[in-house]
């Protein structure tokens with residue numbers, strides 16, 4: 001049975017979660033004058049057919065991977081849409097991970113100043129996080145997601161059947177964002193993730209759907225309260241200033257996003273602990289233990305060892321300055337007081353940053 005979670009933005013939309021639900025998309029798309037499907041070649045090969053009744057829809061299958069989130073690929077997709085004759089009443093369907101969702105969503109936001117898009121996230125990370133909330137973007141060589149727009153999808157279908165084909169590394173990447181969401185959500189979600197950690201690693205169906213749904217519920221709640229990230233939504237960036245810098249210094253595509261974020265969470269907690277804002281210093285070790293059980297790096301050092309990459313402290317600090325969350329050169333972090341109690345926008349002390357990144 002499929003679950004439905006409403007995202008109360010303007011206009012609101014439903015996120016459907018369940019097994020074999022991609023067949024629901026065709027009738028919705030049929031109400032538009034025309035449509036294109038944006039996907040990547042790997043996902044197209046594995047799951048294009050699950051979108052029953054959509055064989056005729058023009059498909060743009062991009063190269064899989066983070067490098068695809070570029071201005072060059074965005075231009076390719078926009079030209080594809082124009083050549084297919086899309087008009088203002090047409091729609092875009094994205095089928096893929098966060099890369100396809102972010103890029104396809106941005107193309108929909110820009111084409112004729114904005115047309116409808118529907119998201120069919122196929123990676124764990126995209127199902128629990130990237131497909132909800134309307135943040136769309138491409139990367140610039142200078143940094144992650146530097147060119148983007150807010151453009152909410154009009155419907156999301158998270159079909160859990162497609163997750164079976166995810167590579168282990170991509171699975172863990174999704175678990176990284178789930179760990180972040182649990183810290184944002186609060187003690188109950190964190191405890192549920194601890195309880196479900198083993199089943200999650202084993203991709204156990206039943207608890208998986210429940211945990212995915214609870215992450216989506218948290219994200220939907222935070223997004224609805226602040227769709228344009230003017231204030232409260234910034235808590236969702238927990239670990240991301242570090243994570244984005246790690247991704248950039250490693251070279252986009254070398255370290256999956258959620259794995260970089262997991263190391264970023266450890267660093268954000270370390271900063272919280274060292275600056276004395278953490279209510280219970282035990283949360284640092286507790287999160288590290290959970291990360292380990294989920295197959296995630298518990299620290300920057302662990303990530304360096306795991307990847308064999310130097311991830312130089314100076315380069316990471318420099319990259320953080322460029323991160324779009326920085327204001328006039330100051331690096332701003334989300335710090336943690338306790339699960340569910342986060343402090344966004346804290347200006348990071350350069351000395352402290354150098355210590356935790358060493």
Ligand SMILES: NC(=O)c1ccc[n+]([C@@H]2O[C@H](COP(=O)([O-])OP(=O)(O)OC[C@H]3O[C@@H](n4cnc5c(N)ncnc54)[C@H](O)[C@@H]3O)[C@@H](O)[C@H]2O)c1
Pocket residue numbers: 040042043046047064065066069096097098099100102122123124125126129130131132133134135136144145162163164165166167170173256257258
């Ligand atoms: N918009 C947001 O709010 C938001 C939130 C978090 C992350 N993101 C972005 O999302 C991106 C990361 O997303 P991602 O981890 O999904 O990466 P991705 O889209 O690159 O997908 C990872 C890999 O998994 C493959 N894949 C996807 N679904 C599959 C399936 N069902 N079976 C087999 N292989 C499959 C893809 O082909 C790709 O090779 C980053 O660019 C990140 O910045 C956006």
